[in-house]
Amino acid sequence: MFLSRNNFLIYIVKQIALARSAYRRYTSFNIVITIIIIKLMARCFRQNSGQKEKKLASVIEKNEKVVILEISEKEMFLYGTSYGRGGEIIYNELGLRAPVKVEEIAFEAGWAGMTLEVLPEYLAEADYLLLGVRELGEENKKDIQNSPLWQNLPAVQVGCVMKYDLDSFYFQDPIALEQQLDETAAFLLSKQQAGAPS
Known part of the structure; x- marks a missing residue:
C-alpha cells in the first residue's frame, strides 16, 4: 500500500501514544517530529537498500563471496x-x-x-x-x-x-x-x- 506524504505522516502520528499530562506541548511536539524523522529515515534506507540490492543482483553472481x-x-x-x-x-x-x-x-x-x-x-x-x-x-x-x-x-x-x-x-x-x-x-x-x- 502506497501512502502519499501527508497520509504517511498522519499514519505515523496515529501510531504514537503519549500521555497528555506526561509532557508539555513543545516536548510532545519534539517527540512526535523525532519519531517521524526516524521512520522516514528507515523507510528511505529500506528503499535505497532495495535499489542497491537489485543493481548488485544483476551483476554479481550468487556464488561470489x-x-x-x-x-x-x-x-x-x-x-x-x-x-x-x-x-x-x-x-x-x-x-x-x-x-x-x-x-x-x-x-x-x-x-x-x-x-x-x-x-x-x-x-x-x-x-x-x-x-x-x-x-x-x-x-x-x-x-x-x-x-x-x-x-x-x-x-x-x-x-x-x-x-x-x-x-x-x-x-x-x-x-x-x-x-x-x-x-x-x-x-x-x-x-x-x-x-x-x-
Whole structure:
C-alpha cells in the first residue's frame, strides 16, 4: 500500500501514544517530529537498500563471496553479520555470502581471530575483500601484504580489495549504515564494470 506524504505522516502520528499530562506541548511536539524523522529515515534506507540490492543482483553472481577482514597491531579478525564493519549491510541487507569456512568461525559470535598462516584456507574462495586497518595496525598490514600468502589470494590478484575507514564502518546507526551501503555497493559495482572477477 502506497501512502502519499501527508497520509504517511498522519499514519505515523496515529501510531504514537503519549500521555497528555506526561509532557508539555513543545516536548510532545519534539517527540512526535523525532519519531517521524526516524521512520522516514528507515523507510528511505529500506528503499535505497532495495535499489542497491537489485543493481548488485544483476551483476554479481550468487556464488561470489565477500570477506570482511580487519588488521590490528598484532592480529587479524574476520567479521560476520552482527559486529559492525559492514557485515549487516553486506550479508543481511545485500544478501551476499562469505566462504563457508568464514561463516563457520565468524558468523555465530560476530567475529573470529585468525593468523597469517591460515589466510589462504579462509580467504582463497573470496571474490572480494573488505579490509580495515586499526590505527596501530599499519606495520602489521605491510607485513601481511608483503607475504606471498596475501599476494596469492585471488581477490588480491584481481584488485578486488576495498579498504574501509574504521570510523565509518565501526558503527551500525542509520547514518553509518547508509554510508556503508553506498560505499560497498559502489565498490562492488565498479569492480564488476571493470570486469573482475567473473
